[in-house]
Amino acid sequence: MVQYSKRRLDQTFAALSDSTRRGVLLQLGQKDTSITKLAEQFHMSLTGMKKHIGILEQAGLVKTEKKGRVRTCKLGTCQLDSEMAWIEKYKEIWDQRFDALEIIVQELKQRRENK
Amino acid sequence: MVQYSKRRLDQTFAALSDSTRRGVLLQLGQKDTSITKLAEQFHMSLTGMKKHIGILEQAGLVKTEKKGRVRTCKLGTCQLDSEMAWIEKYKEIWDQRFDALEIIVQELKQRRENK
DNA sequence: CGAATACTGAACCATATGGTTCAGTATATT
DNA sequence: AATATACTGAACCATATGGTTCAGTATTCG
Structure with a gap:
C-alpha cells in the first residue's frame, strides 16, 4: 500500500541508486527504445525491465507511449x-x-x- | 572522461534516497553531532540512528570518531x-x-x- | 564504588526491492 | 486463420531496508 506517500526526492534518488536504471537513462539519452530492446541490452527478462521502467516513470525520469504492440521509452520531459x-x-x-x-x-x- | 564507480554510485544514491539520512547530512552541515542527539532530533531509537549513520559512513558521506563514550558524526570530505x-x-x-x-x-x- | 550515560550487537519484524517464471491479451505478419 | 511478437499481470523467491527491543560493554559522574 503506501507508495503514493513517498516523496519525490526519495523516489528520484532511489530510482538513481540502481546501475541498470542509470544505464537505461543514459541509453534513452541516445535513442528512444522499446522495453524489449532494453531488456536484451541489459540482459534481463522483459518483465524485469518493465519493472525498472515503471520505477523510472514513477519518478518522472522516463515517459513511455504505447503504439500497437510496442511501448517506446524516452527521457521524461x-x-x-x-x-x-x-x-x-x-x-x-x-x-x-x-x-x-x-x-x-x-x-x-x-x-x-x-x- | 570521468570514471564512475558503479558500486559507489549505487551506495551514494541509495544513501540519499532516505529523507532521514538527507536530514542528517543537512544537520551535520550545521554542526557535528553525536548519535544520541541525532536520534532524539529525528525521533528514532539510538540503534536505528546508528544504522543510518553506518549507511552514510559506508557511502563515505559521513565520518565518525569516538571519544570516550561519545561517537561524534561529521560530514565526510x-x-x-x-x-x-x-x-x-x-x-x-x-x-x-x-x-x-x-x-x-x-x-x-x-x-x-x-x- | 555504584549509577547513569552512550554506544554496540544480536535478534526480530514487516515491507520493499530486484529479479524470475508462467499464463494471458493485443497486435502484427505470413 | 494461424503464428509470432510485445507487452501485461500475477505469483513467487531471496535478499535488503528501516525500524524495533533487549542485553550487553565501556566510560563518566557523584
Whole structure:
C-alpha cells in the first residue's frame, strides 16, 4: 500500500541508486527504445525491465507511449504543449530534486575553503 | 572522461534516497553531532540512528570518531563529486533535448504572435 | 564504588526491492 | 486463420531496508 506517500526526492534518488536504471537513462539519452530492446541490452527478462521502467516513470525520469504492440521509452520531459511553463517546471523540478545535494556540496566546499 | 564507480554510485544514491539520512547530512552541515542527539532530533531509537549513520559512513558521506563514550558524526570530505558528475551528464543530455524542443516552442509562439 | 550515560550487537519484524517464471491479451505478419 | 511478437499481470523467491527491543560493554559522574 503506501507508495503514493513517498516523496519525490526519495523516489528520484532511489530510482538513481540502481546501475541498470542509470544505464537505461543514459541509453534513452541516445535513442528512444522499446522495453524489449532494453531488456536484451541489459540482459534481463522483459518483465524485469518493465519493472525498472515503471520505477523510472514513477519518478518522472522516463515517459513511455504505447503504439500497437510496442511501448517506446524516452527521457521524461515536460508537457510539449505548455510552452513557457517548460523552463519554469524544468528548473523547479531539478532544483527541488537536487536541492539537498547542492546544499551538501556547498557545505563541503565551504569547509574545504575554510580549513 | 570521468570514471564512475558503479558500486559507489549505487551506495551514494541509495544513501540519499532516505529523507532521514538527507536530514542528517543537512544537520551535520550545521554542526557535528553525536548519535544520541541525532536520534532524539529525528525521533528514532539510538540503534536505528546508528544504522543510518553506518549507511552514510559506508557511502563515505559521513565520518565518525569516538571519544570516550561519545561517537561524534561529521560530514565526510568531498565525496559527492562523481555523483554530481553523473547528474551533470544526465542533465547535459536532457539539456540537449530541451534545447531542440525549445526551438520548436519558440517557433510555435512566434507563429501565434504573428497570426 | 555504584549509577547513569552512550554506544554496540544480536535478534526480530514487516515491507520493499530486484529479479524470475508462467499464463494471458493485443497486435502484427505470413 | 494461424503464428509470432510485445507487452501485461500475477505469483513467487531471496535478499535488503528501516525500524524495533533487549542485553550487553565501556566510560563518566557523584
